[in-house]
Amino acid sequence: MEDSSYVTYERPNKDDLTRVHEYYLSHLLLLEQASPIALKAIIKRELDACGKDIAPLLNENKDSFKTKYEAEYLQLFQDDTVNSDFDSWDTLQLCAAIFFLFKSDLADQEVKAIQCIYDLRKDIENVESASLTYNTYKEKQRLLREQLLELVKLIGDHDKLYCKRMMYSFEPTSIHLSEQLKGSLKQTNDVKTHLKIAMKENVVTQVDINNGEDNEIWPTNDHIFTEELQNKNVYINDSVVLRCKLNSPASETVVWKKDSLPVEMTDNIVFMGNHCTHWLAITHASLEDTGNYACVCGNISTSANLTVKDERLILVFDLPLKSKATENENIALECGVNMRTSEPVWRHDGEEIQSCSRYLIQVEGTKHILTIKNVTFQDEGEYTVDFGEVSSKTTVIIQGETDVLHRIQLTEELFQNWVRSVLALKYLKVGLEEFSDKVVQEHHDDILSSLQGTCNTCTEESLLPHKHDQCPHQNKQKCLCSKNQKQKSGKMCPNGFCGKCHDRIVCDHRFRDPLLANTDVRKWSSDPWSVATCFINTTGYKDKQSAKDVDCSGLLSLFINNVFIEMMLGEDIINGKSDAFSQAREARNDIHHSSNYEMSENQLDNFINLFREVLEIKDKHGNMPLKDEPGVQEALRSLDVVQQNQIEINFEHEMEQLRAHGMYKLEEKCQAGKEQLELKLQQMEQQLKDKDNELQLKLNLQSSGEKKLEGIY
Ligand SMILES: [Zn+2]
Numbered sequence: 001m002e003d004s005s006y007v008t009y010e011r012p013n014k015d016d017l018t019r020v021h022e023y024y025l026s027h028l029l030l031l032e033q034a035s036p037i038a039l040k041a042i043i044k045r046e047l048d049a050c051g052k053d054i055a056p057l058l059n060e061n062k063d064s065f066k067t068k069y070e071a072e073y074l075q076l077f078q079d080d081t082v083n084s085d086f087d088s089w090d091t092l093q094l095c096a097a098i099f100f101l102f103k104s105d106l107a108d109q110e111v112k113a114i115q116c117i118y119d120l121r122k123d124i125e126n127v128e129s130a131s132l133t134y135n136t137y138k139e140k141q142r143l144l145r146e147q148l149l150e151l152v153k154l155i156g157d158h159d160k161l162y163c164k165r166m167m168y169s170f171e172p173t174s175i176h177l178s179e180q181l182k183g184s185l186k187q188t189n190d191v192k193t194h195l196k197i198a199m200k201e202n203v204v205t206q207v208d209i210n211n212g213e214d215n216e217i218w219p220t221n222d223h224i225f226t227e228e229l230q231n232k233n234v235y236i237n238d239s240v241v242l243r244c245k246l247n248s249p250a251s252e253t254v255v256w257k258k259d260s261l262p263v264e265m266t267d268n269i270v271f272m273g274n275h276c277t278h279w280l281a282i283t284h285a286s287l288e289d290t291g292n293y294a295c296v297c298g299n300i301s302t303s304a305n306l307t308v309k310d311e312r313l314i315l316v317f318d319l320p321l322k323s324k325a326t327e328n329e330n331i332a333l334e335c336g337v338n339m340r341t342s343e344p345v346w347r348h349d350g351e352e353i354q355s356c357s358r359y360l361i362q363v364e365g366t367k368h369i370l371t372i373k374n375v376t377f378q379d380e381g382e383y384t385v386d387f388g389e390v391s392s393k394t395t396v397i398i399q400g401e402t403d404v405l406h407r408i409q410l411t412e413e414l415f416q417n418w419v420r421s422v423l424a425l426k427y428l429k430v431g432l433e434e435f436s437d438k439v440v441q442e443h444h445d446d447i448l449s450s451l452q453g454t455c456n457t458c459t460e461e462s463l464l465p466h467k468h469d470q471c472p473h474q475n476k477q478k479c480l481c482s483k484n485q486k487q488k489s490g491k492m493c494p495n496g497f498c499g500k501c502h503d504r505i506v507c508d509h510r511f512r513d514p515l516l517a518n519t520d521v522r523k524w525s526s527d528p529w530s531v532a533t534c535f536i537n538t539t540g541y542k543d544k545q546s547a548k549d550v551d552c553s554g555l556l557s558l559f560i561n562n563v564f565i566e567m568m569l570g571e572d573i574i575n576g577k578s579d580a581f582s583q584a585r586e587a588r589n590d591i592h593h594s595s596n597y598e599m600s601e602n603q604l605d606n607f608i609n610l611f612r613e614v615l616e617i618k619d620k621h622g623n624m625p626l627k628d629e630p631g632v633q634e635a636l637r638s639l640d641v642v643q644q645n646q647i648e649i650n651f652e653h654e655m656e657q658l659r660a661h662g663m664y665k666l667e668e669k670c671q672a673g674k675e676q677l678e679l680k681l682q683q684m685e686q687q688l689k690d691k692d693n694e695l696q697l698k699l700n701l702q703s704s705g706e707k708k709l710e711g712i713y
């Protein structure tokens with residue numbers, strides 16, 4: 001391999017064997033510092049290819065992103081809006097987004113490399129006391145470095161070198177830890193904290209990764225621009241300087257080009273070079289100087305646009321002097337200039353505004369718009385838009401909504417609806433419980449009767465279920481036959497049971513992708529639910545022993561993913577996408593992730609109808625296979641009661657009920673929602689009081705004014 005020089009493994013001497021923390025950090029830094037360079041470069045490359053931005057791409061498909069990568073979804077999406085600054089994403093988030101958006105566009109070896117990086121990054125969460133033995137380290141690093149080198153093959157030169165430079169910098173020998181730091185690493189198993197400590201304490205001593213001047217470790221024949229040319233806009237007769245910088249002095253001459261043709265030196269245009277830095281200076285810019293300038297050094301170059309304009313920017317129309325809006329409305333502040341310009345800076349009372357879910361900054365040709373959504377009283381104040389040479393300002397005044405009493409009532413109703421949806425979810429789950437326990441038992445009986453023997457010794461870490469070329473898994477890389485082969489710890493089941501049971505689970509899984517993190521392999525022959533939980537596609541269900549212990553989402557997953565259970569219901573009932581069970585699971589996620597604990601009557605109605613549809617599911621002959629199962633009729637009746645709002649919600653009682661049915665997360669949410677509602681109502685009541693006082697004051701003034709008038713006449 002061309003880059004094998006980067007992978008240097010010597011036999012460790014005695015001293016090296018104590019470097020367990022350095023090995024760990026070396027591996028972690030490679031995963032969280034070097035890998036993102038390559039992953040981001042791939043995202044940029046793919047975005048360029050499709051000409052889109054990352055945020056709308058993810059937003060368009062956020063529901064299915066949520067289903068596939070729930071953990072990453074929860075980190076990337078706040079209030080249903082994606083954090084579009086992917087420079088701030090970590091390795092897991094980058095991998096998940098690439099897979100979700102671009103997997104089919106990537107080369108096979110890239111897919112393999114990214115999967116490997118993703119798996120290694122997940123693995124490191126399980127490392128204890130922030131240490132890796134030399135042998136584990138060596139094995140993981142070989143894999144990671146190989147895959148990283150694979151990944152940088154198809155990205156730009158700059159990122160490629162940057163990434164490789166990091167790979168070189170994070171050798172364990174470059175990492176130095178004091179005893180005190182080792183102590184603080186061991187205090188927690190949280191990988192992110194370890195990374196923070198490593199970055200904050202500068203444990204990598206030999207190389208400052210941000211400093212392009214340090215060229216000792218550069219391959220001598222590779223140059224890169226550590227500072228690229230920047231785009232410039234100037235006016236006629238202004239002077240302008242374009243500047244770039246190489247990582248080390250160039251052995252050959254640097255060539256300047258304009259629109260691909262060499263630039264001639266004249267009285268007006270000069271270029272200079274000093275050590276690593278190169279300049280092109282124009283004394284008096286003219287319109288003809290507009291163009292794309294490039295600085296070329298051997299086979300690398302950097303370029304930027306110079307625009308020379310013949311008029312100055314002026315405001316065509318200002319922001320309005322005053323802008324009024326009513327609480328909770330959106331307000332748009334607009335102004336216009338005479339030419340297209342780069343984006344101006346918007347400020348609220350002097351503080352710069354960043355585009356986010358509440359502030360939308362838009363440019364429509366020469367018109368500039370700031371939209372503030374759902375304004376509150378905190379949004380009052382002075383707003384300015386600053387174009388550099390000119391600026392415009394306005395004062396925003398927010399008026400309170402008049403009918404506070406009405407709002408109090410509405411807020412309470414919307415919250416009640418949300419609580420009703422939680423109850424409906426509980427009844428759906430209760431309705432499915434007995435049937436779930438029955439079919440889980442039947443599935444288990446069926447597996448046992450088709451296999452011989454039992455086993456309680458194999459584990460997820462040891463089991464080699466089958467020969468690699470006989471793998472039924474949808475993704476061989478994720479299958480134990482790949483994982484445990486690599487670990488070299490794998491062996492076939494000595495009792496001839498676990499491998500076959502594993503393959504049966506894979507084959508009975510709709511997507512041939514069971515989640516083994518949810519199970520204990522040793523219990524497969526004795527515990528039906530240890531098999532069932534493999535069919536739930538989010539973690540947290542290990543050791544659950546009955547349907548009662550599993551939440552609604554888990555039960556729905558079981559029905560969606562287990563084709564044996566589908567067959568017990570009837571053919572073609574579930575397709576994993578648009579069937580009633582999948583839709584109900586989505587509804588459950590909507591309820592679960594509701595950030596303001598509010599729900600319209602209409603949506604609640606739709607959800608309850610959907611839950612009823614699950615319990616009254618029809619096969620292709622029109623029969624309802626669940627209808628006569630124990631508990632289902634009662635659940636349907638309870639759904640009716642919730643739908644017709646004939647219930648009195650008794651908070652303590654309902655919370656107990658949720659707990660009893662294993663719906664702990666919703667119980668927590670309900671409590672949070674209740675507290676938030678109380679706070680909101682308090683605020684509204686205060687507002688109401690203020691308004692009353694205001695009114696009283698006005699009345700007093702009026703009557704005292706009248707008295708004065710009476711005195712005059
Ligand atoms: Zn396999």
Ligand SMILES: [Zn+2]
Binds near residue numbers: 455
């Ligand atoms: Zn076994």
